[in-house]
Amino acid sequence: MTRLTPHQPARPAIAVFCSGHGTNLQAILDATRAGRLRACVALVLSDRPDAGALRRARRAGVEAHYVDPRASPTRAAFERVLIRRCEARQVRLVCLAGFMRMLSPVFVRRYRHRIVNIHPALLPAFPGAHAIRDALQWGVKVTGVTVHLVDEAMDHGPIILQEALAIRPGETATSLLARLHTMEHRLYPQAIHLMLAGRVKVEGRTVRIADRR
Numbered sequence: 001m002t003r004l005t006p007h008q009p010a011r012p013a014i015a016v017f018c019s020g021h022g023t024n025l026q027a028i029l030d031a032t033r034a035g036r037l038r039a040c041v042a043l044v045l046s047d048r049p050d051a052g053a054l055r056r057a058r059r060a061g062v063e064a065h066y067v068d069p070r071a072s073p074t075r076a077a078f079e080r081v082l083i084r085r086c087e088a089r090q091v092r093l094v095c096l097a098g099f100m101r102m103l104s105p106v107f108v109r110r111y112r113h114r115i116v117n118i119h120p121a122l123l124p125a126f127p128g129a130h131a132i133r134d135a136l137q138w139g140v141k142v143t144g145v146t147v148h149l150v151d152e153a154m155d156h157g158p159i160i161l162q163e164a165l166a167i168r169p170g171e172t173a174t175s176l177l178a179r180l181h182t183m184e185h186r187l188y189p190q191a192i193h194l195m196l197a198g199r200v201k202v203e204g205r206t207v208r209i210a211d212r213r
């Protein structure tokens with residue numbers, strides 16, 4: 001008897017851009033493997049040749065490339081390389097996971113409302129590359145994690161998910177980083193799932209999430 005394979009719609013392709021260790025990339029990969037995130041990490045791109053994220057991607061059998069920003073004459077030309085890579089893989093959503101480079105209008109226009117970023121602070125507080133250090137130096141009692149859509153300004157687009165964390169007495173940058181990472185690794189796959197499920201509606205700066213339980 002011929003058994004028909006049940007129809008399995010292809011998983012939407014996502015790209016993850018990273019500059020560093022790639023623990024968020026790992027959380028995304030783990031969530032797809034565990035079935036918590038119905039997506040296929042089709043592509044990992046890094047602007048740093050030594051990024052741990054590239055090793056994690058290759059270990060998981062995911063296509064991964066170092067794209068040297070200095071090999072392109074301008075930022076726009078560099079971003080067109082990123083765009084071509086994403087187009088070749090029919091990427092539906094671009095996830096920035098510790099990608100320490102601002103995307104210009106060239107990239108943002110091409111993937112408008114289809115680029116997300118994770119940031120280790122409660123935006124709009126402490127944007128930039130040193131959010132954890134800056135929050136501790138400011139002496140805030142509460143910080144947290146933000147997942148947001150990317151627009152042309154730094155750490156600025158509409159907020160999808162945000163979660164707060166109380167600073168403990170004697171908290172250090174190391175202890176805070178570890179606690180924020182645990183939160184990030186749970187929150188980011190959730191936000192990506194909501195985006196891919198079409199449950200994120202953007203109205204100006206406000207994001208409405210359909211059927212959030």
Ligand code: GAR
Nearest residue numbers: 020021022023024098118119120128
């Ligand atoms: C993450 O904590 C992410 O929130 C932060 O970089 C780290 C990357 O860690 N991003 C920013 O600060 C963006 N402004 P990872 O490489 O282990 O995922």
